[in-house]
Amino acid sequence: MPTTDAPLALGxxxxxxxxxxxLNAIHGAPDSPVRVSAIWDPAPDALDRIAAAFPAVPRVADAAAVVATSGCVYVASPPASHLGYARAALTAGRSVFCEKPLAIDLSEARAFVAEAGTAGGVNFPFASSPGVAAIARWIEAGAIGTPRRLAIAVAFARWPRPWQQDAARWLDARDEGGFTREVVSHFLFLARRLLGPLQDVRGRVDFPEAGRSERAIDVTLTAGGLPVTLTGRVGATAADDHNTWTLEGDTGAVRLRDWAIAERxxxxxxxxxxxxxxxxxRLRxxxxxxxxxxxxxxxxxxxHHLATFAEALAVQEAVEAILAL
Known part of the structure; x- marks a missing residue:
């Protein structure tokens, strides 16, 4: 696609x-490099909410109309529908920015990545996080010496989190939801990007309620050959969401706390x-x-610095290996 200074038409x-x-991020910037060309959701109440908050954003009749008006399509629907919309956009010659995971079936995700090429990215915000950038600078400057081990810990008062209750139907379903897919995947992406491939997944996952998502994980794996310990709990904290990503070396340690705070x-x-x-x-x-x-x-x-389809697939492979334990 030729370079242009015109705003990108994003559907x-x-x-x-x-x-x-x-939408908030786009409309909160004085000179956004994109314009929202269209938005669609199958739920009328969701579109009504958008109409009230962003009356100038065009609301269209279906997903095909979004694709038709856009140069790039942002797929922000539930996971089971990601591939259908992404394929439709790519077939029409559009680029794609997609939420994770790419699909709820690994074989379908693998096939998609094999056919999709490079006209797409996946929304792992750690790729653009100033907090992560600080962690990376410290590591490069030798603040921890030689990396030795990584510990990832996530905890929630309940799952789904209070602000996700409207999506609880799929977020708490065993085949599509759970905190490992929704939250842990971000920290595994960070481990893979900064340290290397994710391998050798072992451990235990607790599914105490039939048909519902996991409530605890205790896992080990490696990232670029470094040992990683990963724990997750629902009901183990009073906070809606608490997490740490802690990398230790032979002379120091750095961590990312609660999604945003870089610490040494x-x-x-x-x-x-x-x-x-x-x-x-404030950072989001x-x-x-x-x-x-x-x-x-x-x-x-x-x-660009976005997570690629291939990176997203590698993270999904690790996530599904964890959930299959």
Whole structure:
């Protein structure tokens, strides 16, 4: 696609939490490099909510109309529908920015990645996170010495989280939902991008309620050959969502806390945040705007920092290996 300074026409399929967050990020920027060409969701109440919050955004009759009006399509629908919409967009010559996972069936995800080429990216926001950038700088500067081990821990008061209750039907379903797919996948993406391939998954997963998603995981794996411990619990914290990604080396340690806060371990053993660190509620729109910049580069065929389809598939392979334990 030729380079142009005109805003990218971005269509959105799915008017749920993620679709609305992207709209907020786009409309919260004074000079956004994209314009929303259309949005569609099969739920009329979801489109009504968008109409009230963003009256200037065109609402169309179906997914095909979104594809027809767009240069790039953002697929923000539930996972079972991702591939159908992504394939339709790619067939029409559009680029695709998709939520994870690519599909709920690994064989279908593998086939899609084999056929899709490079005209797409997946929304792993850690690819654009200032907190992650700080962690990467520290590692490159030698703050931890030689990396030795990684620990990932996630915890939730309940699942789904309170702000996800409208999507609880699929978010708490064993075949499509769960915190390992929804949350742990982000931290596995970070491990893979900074450390290397995810392999040798072992451990235990607890599914105490028939048909519902997991409530606990205790897993080991490797990332680029480094040992990784991964734990997750529902009901083990009073917080809606608490997480840490902690990389230890032979001379120090760094961690990302609660999605956003980059911290280094000091001589006294305590972790201290980067001076400019801000909580996720304030960081999220900044990160999403950086993701949008990556979407524009991707749609123009330029180098970009977004998660590729291949990276997303590698993360999904690890996630499904965990859930199959």
């Amino acid at each position: 959105i399929i799915g008017a749920g939490i993620m679709g609305e967050r992207l 371990r000091g001589p006294d053993g305590r972790f201290e945040p980067e001076p400019d660190a801000i909580p996720n509620e 729109p900044i990160t999403l705007r950086r993701q949008i910049e990556g979407v524009v580069r991707m749609a123009r065929g330029e180098p």
